[in-house]
Amino acid sequence: MAPLSATRTSGSSIMQALLNTAVKAARKGGDTALRYLSRVADLDVRSKARNEFVTQVDHAAEAAIIASIRERYPHHGFLAEESGAHPGDEFVWIVDPLDGTTNFLHGFPVFSVSVALRIRDQLELGVVYDPCRQELFTAIRGAGAQLDGRRIRVGSRPGLDGALIGTGFPYRSNDEWLDRYLAMLRAVMEQTAGVRRPGSAALDLCYVAAGRLDGFWEFGLQAWDIAAGTLMIREAGGLVASLTPGPDVLETGNVVAGSPKVYEALRALLAPHL
Numbered sequence: 001m002a003p004l005s006a007t008r009t010s011g012s013s014i015m016q017a018l019l020n021t022a023v024k025a026a027r028k029g030g031d032t033a034l035r036y037l038s039r040v041a042d043l044d045v046r047s048k049a050r051n052e053f054v055t056q057v058d059h060a061a062e063a064a065i066i067a068s069i070r071e072r073y074p075h076h077g078f079l080a081e082e083s084g085a086h087p088g089d090e091f092v093w094i095v096d097p098l099d100g101t102t103n104f105l106h107g108f109p110v111f112s113v114s115v116a117l118r119i120r121d122q123l124e125l126g127v128v129y130d131p132c133r134q135e136l137f138t139a140i141r142g143a144g145a146q147l148d149g150r151r152i153r154v155g156s157r158p159g160l161d162g163a164l165i166g167t168g169f170p171y172r173s174n175d176e177w178l179d180r181y182l183a184m185l186r187a188v189m190e191q192t193a194g195v196r197r198p199g200s201a202a203l204d205l206c207y208v209a210a211g212r213l214d215g216f217w218e219f220g221l222q223a224w225d226i227a228a229g230t231l232m233i234r235e236a237g238g239l240v241a242s243l244t245p246g247p248d249v250l251e252t253g254n255v256v257a258g259s260p261k262v263y264e265a266l267r268a269l270l271a272p273h274l
């Protein structure tokens with residue numbers, strides 16, 4: 001049997017190879033989106049549900065990401081926003097090819113590509129790429145989170161006073177939350193330095209990981225919106241959980257996150273309105 005140190009080294013080089021593949025794929029997805037950005041007016045936009053748009057860009061980016069990963073790992077499975085579940089072995093890539101489609105369609109330059117890898121039930125790595133800023137967020141479980149190769153940590157604020165909080169509005173099938181959400185928004189506005197709604201949940205979570213936001217909450221997200229960002233925050237020393245009862249935040253999609261003290265305070269502030 002290989003000595004433990006050798007096993008660790010080979011384990012980490014496998015993870016590094018998987019991460020390199022994820023990065024290459026995410027960049028391909030982001031480049032696809034950028035190629036279309038100057039001609040969004042010509043896109044064929046379809047509505048999946050109220051306020052839920054999809055274009056050929058989402059599909060083309062997703063196809064490019066999946067093809068790129070498959071080239072290296074032909075037996076892996078996928079859970080991808082536009083094409084659904086593709087069965088494979090116990091390695092499952094969770095892909096949002098364009099997180100922030102509404103922004104993209106308006107030429108509002110806040111959108112991202114999110115790619116995460118789950119092995120059995122464990123999230124092992126995450127990549128979020130912002131093609132407009134060419135910023136690359138990466139995380140490997142147990143090895144920390146990085147922005148463009150430099151280690152990132154969540155902020156160190158002791159509570160909500162002075163905090164900048166990110167959020168997403170309930171604006172489509174999750175609008176059953178609207179009244180409760182508005183009460184929460186008021187409470188957060190009254191207690192913090194400000195609230196931001198950039199429009200790409202994957203990127204919002206990375207901003208928490210990088211200390212650009214102190215906390216975040218949103219209802220009704222999907223696993224592909226949050227898988228990579230969740231790992232990013234945990235690896236940057238922050239906390240992420242479900243706001244509502246459930247086995248896992250990736251399943252409920254009702255997210256609260258933050259640096260440890262802001263997370264606790266935000267959770268306590270939102271709880272009475274649930």
Ligand code: IPD
Nearest residue numbers: 098099100101102168199200201
């Ligand atoms: C959306 C974005 C947005 C969030 C929505 C998501 P999409 O993803 O993450 O910030 O508020 O709930 O669905 O549809 O652009 O991939």
Ligand code: CA
Nearest residue numbers: 096099100225
């Ligand atoms: Ca999304």
Ligand code: CA
Nearest residue numbers: 081096098099
């Ligand atoms: Ca999407």
